[in-house]
Amino acid sequence: MIGTGMIGRDHIRRVTDVVTGAQVVAVTDIDVERAKEIASTIDARVLPTGHDVINDPLVDAVVVTSWGPTHAEYVLAAIAAGKPVFCEKPLATAAEDGLRIVEAEQAFGRRLVQVGFMRRYDAGYRAMKRVIDSGEIGAPLLMHCVHRNQSVPQTYHSDMAVQDTAVHEIDIIRWLLDDDIVSTQVITPRRTANRFGHLQDPQVMLFETSGGVRIDLEVFVNCQYGYDIQCETVGETGTVRLPDPADVWLRSAGQLRTGVLQDWQQRFAAAFDREFTEWVASIADGRLCGPSAWDGYATALISDATTEARHTGRVVTLARPDRPAFYAT
Numbered sequence: 274m275i276g277t278g279m280i281g282r283d284h285i286r287r288v289t290d291v292v293t294g295a296q297v298v299a300v301t302d303i304d305v306e307r308a309k310e311i312a313s314t315i316d317a318r319v320l321p322t323g324h325d326v327i328n329d330p331l332v333d334a335v336v337v338t339s340w341g342p343t344h345a346e347y348v349l350a351a352i353a354a355g356k357p358v359f360c361e362k363p364l365a366t367a368a369e370d371g372l373r374i375v376e377a378e379q380a381f382g383r384r385l386v387q388v389g390f391m392r393r394y395d396a397g398y399r400a401m402k403r404v405i406d407s408g409e410i411g412a413p414l415l416m417h418c419v420h421r422n423q424s425v426p427q428t429y430h431s432d433m434a435v436q437d438t439a440v441h442e443i444d445i446i447r448w449l450l451d452d453d454i455v456s457t458q459v460i461t462p463r464r465t466a467n468r469f470g471h472l473q474d475p476q477v478m479l480f481e482t483s484g485g486v487r488i489d490l491e492v493f494v495n496c497q498y499g500y501d502i503q504c505e506t507v508g509e510t511g512t513v514r515l516p517d518p519a520d521v522w523l524r525s526a527g528q529l530r531t532g533v534l535q536d537w538q539q540r541f542a543a544a545f546d547r548e549f550t551e552w553v554a555s556i557a558d559g560r561l562c563g564p565s566a567w568d569g570y571a572t573a574l575i576s577d578a579t580t581e582a583r584h585t586g587r588v589v590t591l592a593r594p595d596r597p598a599f600y601a602t
């Protein structure tokens with residue numbers, strides 16, 4: 274485990290308590306005290322750097338949960354060491370690094386990389402994909418998406434609205450529609466006064482796929498009230514909408530209320546569990562099958578174009594990349 278912050282600790286708990294067939298044997302973090310604290314609870318060693326973890330003879334597979342800009346370096350090192358590597362999103366914060374990764378993996382000759390696009394393991398998104406693939410709503414025409422976080426830390430900057438947040442929708446749109454985004458634009462409403470001056474929040478992203486589906490996505494990472502993920506696909510003969518997480522409807526004292534989850538840990542807990550269970554099983558089988566380095570690279574291309582679109586205020590178009598046979602699904 275490289276990076277023992279919020280999600281690193283969550284995945285350590287998951288590998289230790291939920292998944293069978295895996296054990297955390299070594300951790301590292303640039304904040305050594307943080308790494309030591311978690312290591313002491315699971316009997317793992319603390320190693321000085323990510324490269325020490327990757328090259329440790331007792332380490333069979335690597336999980337990268339450090340900050341986004343550090344991911345590509347560790348993924349490339351894991352490929353060089355011939356070890357399977359699970360990398361939290363984003364695979365790379367610049368598409369050229371994503372390209373280096375897909376080239377290195379192809380040169381190695383076998384898939385080693387999985388990217389942490391956990392929404393593909395969520396029951397609601399899976400049900401939506403089944404409906405779209407069945408043809409029941411006809412050809413998809415539009416999608417309306419909302420990605421709201423209760424709040425983000427001060428280190429979060431405006432480019433992260435795409436690289437760190439919208440990257441989930443970029444991946445799930447590609448997966449649900451089996452298509453790529455070829456045009457992107459960003460609209461910037463008045464900024465919320467509830468957070469930092471440096472941050473453009475909210476942002477509205479407008480995408481178009483090569484098949485002509487138009488998508489609007491609201492990213493609002495300081496919405497205050499909770500963690501709220503919405504998605505609706507509009508087809509020629511029907512619509513399909515992501516269900517809200519199950520909660521009771523309480524009628525009391527003249528009120529009807531239900532709860533809103535507060536963070537991604539709660540909202541996607543079951544998806545993360547399934548993602549890690551399947552990843553560990555696929556390593557044992559010698560056949561990785563989750564979101565690939567190609568998915569990480571393709572999302573980075575769209576993410577770079579969207580960042581450019583916000584900086585320039587223009588619509589940015591991009592060519593649909595040719596997926597190599599190595600990454601055929």
Ligand SMILES: NC(=O)c1ccc[n+]([C@@H]2O[C@H](COP(=O)([O-])OP(=O)(O)OC[C@H]3O[C@@H](n4cnc5c(N)ncnc54)[C@H](O)[C@@H]3O)[C@@H](O)[C@H]2O)c1
Nearest residue numbers: 276277278279280281302303304338339340341343361362
């Ligand atoms: N799939 C999801 O929904 C999801 C949820 C949360 C975070 N993430 C991703 O996981 C990554 C980590 O996010 P987080 O919320 O845990 O952040 P965090 O800041 O809580 O933790 C990151 C940790 O990485 C450490 N770190 C930074 N650079 C390092 C390096 N070079 N080597 C070793 N350790 C290093 C930091 O000290 C910190 O402890 C991000 O890429 C984020 O996008 C994904």
Ligand SMILES: O[C@H]1[C@H](O)[C@@H](O)[C@H](O)[C@@H](O)[C@H]1O
Nearest residue numbers: 421422425437438441494537
């Ligand atoms: O790293 C987190 C994580 O990926 C969450 O799922 C997302 O909602 C946040 O916006 C992002 O900052």
